Amino acid sequence: MGMHRIVKHREPQADTFTRPLSESVLPKWRIPEEMSDPRAAYEIVRDELALDGNASQNLATFCTTWSDTETRKLMDDAMSKNLVDKDEYPQTAAIESRCVHILGDLWHAPADADAMGCSTTGSSEAAMLAGLAMKWRWREAREKAGKPTDRPNLVCGPVQICWEKFARYFDVELRQVPLRADATGLEPDQLSDHVDENTIGVVAILGVTFTCAYEPVAQIAAALDAVEDKTGLDIPIHVDAASGGFVAPFLRPDLEWDFRVRRVASINSSGHKYGMAPLGVGWVVWRSQSLLPKGLVFHVDYLGGNVPTFALTFSRPGSQVIAQYFTLLRLGRHGYTEVQQACADTAQWLGRHIAQAGPFDMLYDGHGALPAVSYRLKDGYDRFSLYDLTDQLRMRGWQVPTYELPPDRENTVIQRILIRHGTSRDTAALLMDDIHRSIEQLTRPQPQHRGFHH
Structure with missing residues (x-):
């Protein structure tokens, strides 16, 4: 009896796990030479990702880990939209602007102050933009007064690492006020020993990363009022409301932490935390346009129109911003x-x-x-x-x-x-x-x- 060689036929309907990609160790350091069946590639990558933890059991993260079917559909539809290209995608740009105005209203921006802001990839980028605006305003005022500008500092309590990054990346001394025994954040009476003429601002945290408590923004502002009365230093507050910005307006509407406090110049928050949008969207809003130095705004004309931009990143997906607007629209204040x-x-x-x-x-x-x-x-x-x-x-x-x-x-x-x-x-x-x-x-x-x- 003759010997017959068994030949594996790679038919289009062949089982995914009998295809060549499934029968080999995946390349880790070099791009493969040949193409692979997309179904097999999908299943193999999906299987590898199953080794990650279960997001619903991740109780360490502030970030959204659940989203509804409609959000996913909208994000799929908007996958190709580049948020920075406002000339090509004017409705996505309009939706971003609506979100900024909705948040300005939610955070009690004065109606006559012409509040402005933008979306970001998250609160870290938003915080850095707010920090840069504080540094530039301080520097402009010092230059106008003929004073040196080489020793800016930023005063805060226990902050998330994005502020340490800001200070290191942009040459600002970060003065972190020590945490007192039994305290959960910065306390107002600690400020006077740490601020001076080189202080570009004070960061107050609405939802301290370490303890989850709110720092008392109104009382911090009152302490800075006392500093101004004594020294003449007018020091602004930036509120890092990465988490609390989408919680306090709904659960504690009478708490004065936002633009109702005159000294608050800017606020950042994460849409992808308690804003309930999927990962990849943050927000920063300034009380008025005058608080955002014009030198931080760039204009580009190679995307089809004259487009102003003042984020740290450039091209990024518009889908997360669209998802944020959908969530605001779907839930409303009551939801x-x-x-x-x-x-x-x-x-x-x-x-x-x-x-x-x-x-x-x-x-x-x-x-x-x-x-x-x-x-x-x-x-x-x-x-x-x-x-x-x-x-x-x-x-x-x-x-x-x-x-x-x-x-x-x-x-x-x-x-x-x-x-x-x-x-x-x-x-x-x-x-x-x-x-x-x-x-x-x-x-x-x-x-x-x-x-x-x-």
């Missing part, structure tokens, strides 16, 4: 209030149960600021560390961060849990079950292993 209240209620429920779990002291229990909780181990508790608890929870898929507070409280180790749109009460209850299970595991007496005897 945002309902969603943020549901998140706050779940955070407060979780805070009560964590406080009752035994070894924890609450730093922030979910009342009054972000829908979140932060806590530490009780003084003297040494049966396990919060790092141990993080490791235990990670085995079940939960990402709960453990970290030290900023100076002067760097010896205080805490955990933080964020509740976002899409985090249900049942999810919080499952997390609480795993916290109890982890505590039991970490405090259980370890069995004694005995050696074998012959």
